[in-house]
Amino acid sequence: MTDSPSFVRLPEVFSMHRGGELHQARIAYETWGRLSPRRDNALLLFTGLSPSAHAASNAGDPTPGWWEYMIGRGRPIDTDRHYVICVNSLGSCFGSTGPASEDPRTGERYGLDFPELAVEDIARAAHEVVGALGIERLDGVIGASLGGMSALAYSVLYAGGVERLAVLCSAPRAAPFAIAIRSLQREIIRSDPAWKGGRYAPDQQPLTGMRMARKLGLMSYRSADEWEQRFGRERVDAALPFREPFGVEFQVESYLDANARKFIGHFDANAYLYLSRAMDWFDLGEHGGSLEHALGRIGAERCLVVSVESDFLFPLHQQQELADLLRRAGRDVQFAVLPSIQGHDSFLVDKERFAAVVGEFFGDGTAQCGRGGQAATG
Amino acid sequence: MTDSPSFVRLPEVFSMHRGGELHQARIAYETWGRLSPRRDNALLLFTGLSPSAHAASNAGDPTPGWWEYMIGRGRPIDTDRHYVICVNSLGSCFGSTGPASEDPRTGERYGLDFPELAVEDIARAAHEVVGALGIERLDGVIGASLGGMSALAYSVLYAGGVERLAVLCSAPRAAPFAIAIRSLQREIIRSDPAWKGGRYAPDQQPLTGMRMARKLGLMSYRSADEWEQRFGRERVDAALPFREPFGVEFQVESYLDANARKFIGHFDANAYLYLSRAMDWFDLGEHGGSLEHALGRIGAERCLVVSVESDFLFPLHQQQELADLLRRAGRDVQFAVLPSIQGHDSFLVDKERFAAVVGEFFGDGTAQCGRGGQAATG
Numbered sequence: 001m002t003d004s005p006s007f008v009r010l011p012e013v014f015s016m017h018r019g020g021e022l023h024q025a026r027i028a029y030e031t032w033g034r035l036s037p038r039r040d041n042a043l044l045l046f047t048g049l050s051p052s053a054h055a056a057s058n059a060g061d062p063t064p065g066w067w068e069y070m071i072g073r074g075r076p077i078d079t080d081r082h083y084v085i086c087v088n089s090l091g092s093c094f095g096s097t098g099p100a101s102e103d104p105r106t107g108e109r110y111g112l113d114f115p116e117l118a119v120e121d122i123a124r125a126a127h128e129v130v131g132a133l134g135i136e137r138l139d140g141v142i143g144a145s146l147g148g149m150s151a152l153a154y155s156v157l158y159a160g161g162v163e164r165l166a167v168l169c170s171a172p173r174a175a176p177f178a179i180a181i182r183s184l185q186r187e188i189i190r191s192d193p194a195w196k197g198g199r200y201a202p203d204q205q206p207l208t209g210m211r212m213a214r215k216l217g218l219m220s221y222r223s224a225d226e227w228e229q230r231f232g233r234e235r236v237d238a239a240l241p242f243r244e245p246f247g248v249e250f251q252v253e254s255y256l257d258a259n260a261r262k263f264i265g266h267f268d269a270n271a272y273l274y275l276s277r278a279m280d281w282f283d284l285g286e287h288g289g290s291l292e293h294a295l296g297r298i299g300a301e302r303c304l305v306v307s308v309e310s311d312f313l314f315p316l317h318q319q320q321e322l323a324d325l326l327r328r329a330g331r332d333v334q335f336a337v338l339p340s341i342q343g344h345d346s347f348l349v350d351k352e353r354f355a356a357v358v359g360e361f362f363g364d365g366t367a368q369c370g371r372g373g374q375a376a377t378g
Numbered sequence: 379m380t381d382s383p384s385f386v387r388l389p390e391v392f393s394m395h396r397g398g399e400l401h402q403a404r405i406a407y408e409t410w411g412r413l414s415p416r417r418d419n420a421l422l423l424f425t426g427l428s429p430s431a432h433a434a435s436n437a438g439d440p441t442p443g444w445w446e447y448m449i450g451r452g453r454p455i456d457t458d459r460h461y462v463i464c465v466n467s468l469g470s471c472f473g474s475t476g477p478a479s480e481d482p483r484t485g486e487r488y489g490l491d492f493p494e495l496a497v498e499d500i501a502r503a504a505h506e507v508v509g510a511l512g513i514e515r516l517d518g519v520i521g522a523s524l525g526g527m528s529a530l531a532y533s534v535l536y537a538g539g540v541e542r543l544a545v546l547c548s549a550p551r552a553a554p555f556a557i558a559i560r561s562l563q564r565e566i567i568r569s570d571p572a573w574k575g576g577r578y579a580p581d582q583q584p585l586t587g588m589r590m591a592r593k594l595g596l597m598s599y600r601s602a603d604e605w606e607q608r609f610g611r612e613r614v615d616a617a618l619p620f621r622e623p624f625g626v627e628f629q630v631e632s633y634l635d636a637n638a639r640k641f642i643g644h645f646d647a648n649a650y651l652y653l654s655r656a657m658d659w660f661d662l663g664e665h666g667g668s669l670e671h672a673l674g675r676i677g678a679e680r681c682l683v684v685s686v687e688s689d690f691l692f693p694l695h696q697q698q699e700l701a702d703l704l705r706r707a708g709r710d711v712q713f714a715v716l717p718s719i720q721g722h723d724s725f726l727v728d729k730e731r732f733a734a735v736v737g738e739f740f741g742d743g744t745a746q747c748g749r750g751g752q753a754a755t756g
Contacts, residue, residue, distance in 0.1 A: 112623050173611065174611070175602065175605075175606055175611075176602075176605040176606060176608075176609040176610060176611065176628065176629075176630035177597070177601075177602035177605050177606070177630075178602075179611075179628050179630055179631065180593075180597055180605065180630050180631065180634060181597065183626075183628070183630075183631045183634070184590060184593050184594060184597070184634070186624050187590055187593075187624075188566065188590055190622075190623075190624060191570075191586050191587075191590065192569075193571060197623075198623065208569050209569075212562060212565055212566055212569065215558075215562050215565075216562060216594070219555070219558055219559065219562070223555075224553065224554075224555035224556075224690060224693060227553075227554040227555050227558065228553055228554060228555070230554075231554045232554060233551065233552070233553075233554065233557075233661060244568075245490050245568075245575075245576065246564050246565075246568060246651055246655060248561075249658075250554065250557050250561070250658065251554075252554035252555075252557055252558050252561075253557065253558065253561045256558060256561070256562070273624055277624060280627075280628065283611060312602060312690070315602060
């Protein structure tokens with residue numbers, strides 16, 4: 001039985017990748033399944049920008065998690081076989097230390113005094129959790145989006161500590177179009193007067209800026225084809241109370257508004273800014289001077305790279321490059337290109353296709369969920 | 379010689395498509411070339427959301443226009459042969475009546491008291507200009523983006539008055555993904571406290587909101603591939619004065635910021651809101667009950683539809699549908715799919731390809747600019 005989440009204390013002084021340090025920081029994590037006596041069945045799961053460590057229901061928290069269909073007994077990541085660890089990223093706001101946390105040296109919230117956060121810090125902090133659990137070598141590391149970046153960073157930093165690597169809807173470095181989107185999201189948040197230069201009170205978040213930034217996020221996470229099918233030009237019920245000038249009229253606007261409002265109460269604005277910028281900064285090629293060299297360092301012998309055709313935030317050519325370079329480095333690479341129409345978020349919603357490829361990769365060859373028949377594997 | 383721009387007064391009371399009316403409104407326009415004695419060589423050009431009627435240099439204004447490469451002596455739209463008229467859209471702010479104009483009945487600026495604006499109103503107001511110039515039948519109507527919507531509306535409303543129709547990077551109705559982008563742009567502007575519910579002073583525009591809305595516009599107008607080639611992960615010169623937290627660091631951010639700042643001084647925020655929403659509302663299928671019926675009404679015998687593969691604001695399948703339906707209605711349709719990488723804005727910057735297809739369509743068969751060899755015409 002676990003409390004939910006559990007915590008691992010980072011070293012008293014945790015030096016950050018780009019300079020600066022954290023004191024008495026901690027990482028929140030959750031687990032599923034049991035660590036084998038030989039401690040060789042652990043999978044480390046990194047999240048995207050916004051989720052907590054609650055990837056699936058467990059004894060400590062029976063509510064459904066953000067990847068519920070993927071993790072559990074008999075599921076693609078089978079907790080009868082694997083011990084799964086999901087960490088809340090360093091810099092986030094669901095139990096791990098981040099800009100909303102108190103700096104023990106001052107007794108004040110960090111805010112913008114939080115040191116610069118890199119994807120490498122997320123990986124290094126997660127490694128402390130792995131070590132605290134007595135695990136020397138992971139059977140696998142997996143992540144989608146920012147989680148995929150974190151998984152790549154982990155696999156380079158701890159090259160000997162990873163058997164298998166799965167990178168979904170992600171990339172070894174941020175591309176300028178994605179940087180542009182995230183930069184504008186940050187500018188929208190910073191331009192909300194309620195942001196107050198980062199010094200808002202915890203219960204007075206810049207909700208307007210966060211709402212609009214989230215809408216832009218949702219646009220970059222889904223696809224035009226999906227919305228054409230789901231919403232077309234349907235209008236909302238005229239009786240709904242959207243009566244301000246230029247307010248919500250189309251179903252697609254209502255969908256964005258409802259989803260954005262669900263999000264904004266639960267995420268700290270400064271944490272969002274830090275994690276978002278960490279993605280922009282990420283360039284695995286900095287480890288060794290080039291992407292080729294960095295990927296050559298990865299110890300994992302088997303790699304899974306999953307791409308979604310309709311993902312324009314992390315477009316196909318980025319995963320193609322990653323798969324090509326891993327193969328050139330001699331790794332055994334499964335590269336799956338999925339025809340999902342839900343864009344970047346497909347890993348959350350196109351359950352059948354993602355269950356098939358992930359289940360096959362981490363399974364023992366007897367997976368029940370199909371053999372990737374819908375995936376164009378190349 | 380023309381003054382620049384010229385003006386046509388609309389009827390004393392101009393009834394709007396969705397209700398309401400304008401009094402003593404006017405349309406600003408510019409012209410190039412000479413109207414033939416038989417008045418049969420006129421081309422009407424509609425603009426996208428933001429340009430003025432100054433599409434190219436002329437006697438009244440020798441500065442380069444927004445489509446300079448396209449219009450002039452010996453150019454694809456050859457002013458030795460054609461009399462070209464470009465209108466500033468009704469609702470805009472470059473001489474034509476819009477929300478920033480004074481309502482003669484009150485002596486106050488319209489602001490949000492401006493009646494609801496539809497693309498059909500832009501077309502109907504332009505028709506007043508055509509009539510005032512003594513032209514009964516246009517040799518052609520052409521437009522890109524919102525201009526293409528306006529050209530389609532014009533061709534349905536004045537079915538007998540158009541010989542040739544050219545629609546570039548546009549669509550017969552707005553799709554939900556484009557609606558979502560424009561809706562968020564409007565929300566960003568409206569959320570700027572300086573917008574003041576639409577009652578800002580003329581010289582106190584909501585510049586922050588307009589700047590961010592324009593950045594989002596630029597993202598939707600270009601393409602990820604173009605930015606990968608142009609900017610990659612290049613940083614700006616560290617000496618530049620972008621020192622606020624989370625400020626500009628990558629070249630792509632600097633490009634967006636510079637372009638957005640160029641725009642915001644020159645466009646009225648309320649005009650932007652009205653024109654943007656007019657695009658969302660546009661659905662040619664409302665004329666006759668379906669898109670098939672509406673397009674069947676178009677009198678133009680020859681039609682050009684131009685699509686850009688990398689345009690995700692007006693994606694290929696929308697122009698494909700338009701071309702298919704026009705063909706089914708018996709029109710002679712040239713459908714060009716261009717491999718330009720500059721996205722929606724390609725009509726402004728991929729001069730060679732657009733010059734070729736437009737020059738061929740409006741030329742006399744002896745165009746100097748190539749025969750569309752780079753276009754996949756289907």
